[in-house]
Amino acid sequence: MPKIKLTTPLNDETVENLRIGQKVLLNGVLYTGRDAAHKKMIELLDQGKPLPFEIKGQVIYYVGPSPAKPGQIIGSAGPTTSGRMDAYAPRLIALGLKGMIGKGKRSPDVVRAIRQYKSVYFAAVGGAAALISRSIKKCRVIAYPELGPEAVYELCVENFPVIVANDTLGGDLYEEGVKIYATK
Amino acid sequence: MARLCIEANYYLGSDVIRAFERSREEESSLTGRDILKQLLLNAKIAADDRVPMCQDTGFAVVFLDLGQGVRIEGGSLYDAVNEGVRKGYTEGFLRKSIVGHPLKRINTGDNTPAVIHTRVVPGDSLKITVAPKGGGSENMSAIRMLKPAEGLDGVKKFVLETVKTAGPNPCPPIVVGVGIGGTFEKCALLAKEALIRELGRPSPLPEIAALEKDLLDEINSLGIGPQGLGGRTTALAVHIEIYPCHIASLPVAVNINCHAARHKEAVL
Numbered sequence: 001m002p003k004i005k006l007t008t009p010l011n012d013e014t015v016e017n018l019r020i021g022q023k024v025l026l027n028g029v030l031y032t033g034r035d036a037a038h039k040k041m042i043e044l045l046d047q048g049k050p051l052p053f054e055i056k057g058q059v060i061y062y063v064g065p066s067p068a069k070p071g072q073i074i075g076s077a078g079p080t081t082s083g084r085m086d087a088y089a090p091r092l093i094a095l096g097l098k099g100m101i102g103k104g105k106r107s108p109d110v111v112r113a114i115r116q117y118k119s120v121y122f123a124a125v126g127g128a129a130a131l132i133s134r135s136i137k138k139c140r141v142i143a144y145p146e147l148g149p150e151a152v153y154e155l156c157v158e159n160f161p162v163i164v165a166n167d168t169l170g171g172d173l174y175e176e177g178v179k180i181y182a183t184k
Numbered sequence: 185m186a187r188l189c190i191e192a193n194y195y196l197g198s199d200v201i202r203a204f205e206r207s208r209e210e211e212s213s214l215t216g217r218d219i220l221k222q223l224l225l226n227a228k229i230a231a232d233d234r235v236p237m238c239q240d241t242g243f244a245v246v247f248l249d250l251g252q253g254v255r256i257e258g259g260s261l262y263d264a265v266n267e268g269v270r271k272g273y274t275e276g277f278l279r280k281s282i283v284g285h286p287l288k289r290i291n292t293g294d295n296t297p298a299v300i301h302t303r304v305v306p307g308d309s310l311k312i313t314v315a316p317k318g319g320g321s322e323n324m325s326a327i328r329m330l331k332p333a334e335g336l337d338g339v340k341k342f343v344l345e346t347v348k349t350a351g352p353n354p355c356p357p358i359v360v361g362v363g364i365g366g367t368f369e370k371c372a373l374l375a376k377e378a379l380i381r382e383l384g385r386p387s388p389l390p391e392i393a394a395l396e397k398d399l400l401d402e403i404n405s406l407g408i409g410p411q412g413l414g415g416r417t418t419a420l421a422v423h424i425e426i427y428p429c430h431i432a433s434l435p436v437a438v439n440i441n442c443h444a445a446r447h448k449e450a451v452l
């Protein structure tokens with residue numbers, strides 16, 4: 001299957017053309033965030049304050065990297081379980097978040113929001129952290145440095161490998177892929 | 185100790201690498217094959233660059249097989265183990281993933297304390313096994329006290345149900361450690377011990393080896409596949425350890441390990 005190259009930020013049209021199972025190489029900027037950062041971002045929204053970055057068209061990567069060795073840009077940086085962000089994701093999607101990268105299934109609420117507001121969920125290979133780190137070319141903390149690996153980082157990536165897992169048609173590779181290969 | 189923590193996280197065992205290679209050939213899903221290829225490449229990069237194969241460098245689970253002829257001098261053995269973990273996780277640039285209190289949840293900053301299991305064995309040596317355990321797969325593990333009448337079928341059903349519920353979360357392909365028998369806590373420990381066996385080496389008990397093979401086939405018919413995105417390779421191996429149990433009980437524990445099936449040992 002040919003790989004599709006995309007550059008962030010993403011727009012509605014690009015996202016609408018993606019289908020589950022497609023392999024994508026992402027380029028441009030990604031923002032990181034895990035549970036703690038998401039909680040803080042939602043608190044900001046509740047207080048009517050701006051988020052640490054403009055969310056329209058952006059992609060959030062659910063990751064908490066290991067510490068960088070001297071000379072390294074970032075430590076090993078594979079995806080974490082996305083389900084822990086399900087409670088926060090629909091609100092960010094409604095504000096224009098166009099993509100999320102993580103591992104594991106999303107809740108029905110997230111799947112619905114992806115469809116309604118045109119977004120996409122990409123699966124990265126859980127545990128392929130050393131490989132993924134090689135596609136990260138720049139990295140800087142832009143919010144919550146006190147959270148250490150859970151801070152919000154701005155990453156510049158080149159050919160970051162992901163697979164489309166939930167698309168704007170409501171497709172879910174976690175459901176459909178398993179159905180194809182189940183033999184009992 | 186520190187070296188074992190670091191090496192376990194940088195260098196994936198050759199038994200796991202061989203299992204990836206074999207699975208890649210047998211996998212019918214293209215996406216699945218691609219994922220297995222990425223995992224092989226990942227293991228190579230981690231070893232070449234001396235970096236952790238996964239960012240979750242785990243809880244340091246340590247087995248000490250202490251020869252009964254050994255005398256420990258000059259301080260506490262457990263303090264020494266924790267000092268080694270501290271040193272390994274700091275000097276090896278491993279992620280610190282331990283909170284000091286399960287409810288207050290403040291990171292201890294050095295990945296201590298370790299979880300230490302001590303077994304006293306004959307002899308004059310100390311064998312140390314370090315098995316860093318990731319959160320994603322540990323969270324999908326389960327234990328159940330079956331009724332003896334549920335028997336073999338009950339055991340199989342529970343293992344399959346646990347793997348199915350886990351789905352993509354423990355980063356398949358997984359290794360499934362099963363404990364059958366003992367008491368509640370013994371059973372959980374058996375499941376953990378099953379995970380540090382060399383990958384794919386069958387149980388020495390023929391009926392248990394047959395059950396391992398059976399369960400592996402059934403798990404690999406569930407369709408979950410690499411990363412839960414569909415395919416044949418859901419598990420690389422099923423390892424079962426058993427122990428006698430009470431006439432009224434049939435405990436079964438399933439401890440799931442991700443493909444980052446890390447363990448390193450040394451004998452002092």
Ligand code: SF4
Nearest residue numbers: 127238318320355442
């Ligand atoms: S489950 Fe294993 S491979 Fe997956 S993120 Fe956790 S430690 Fe890494």
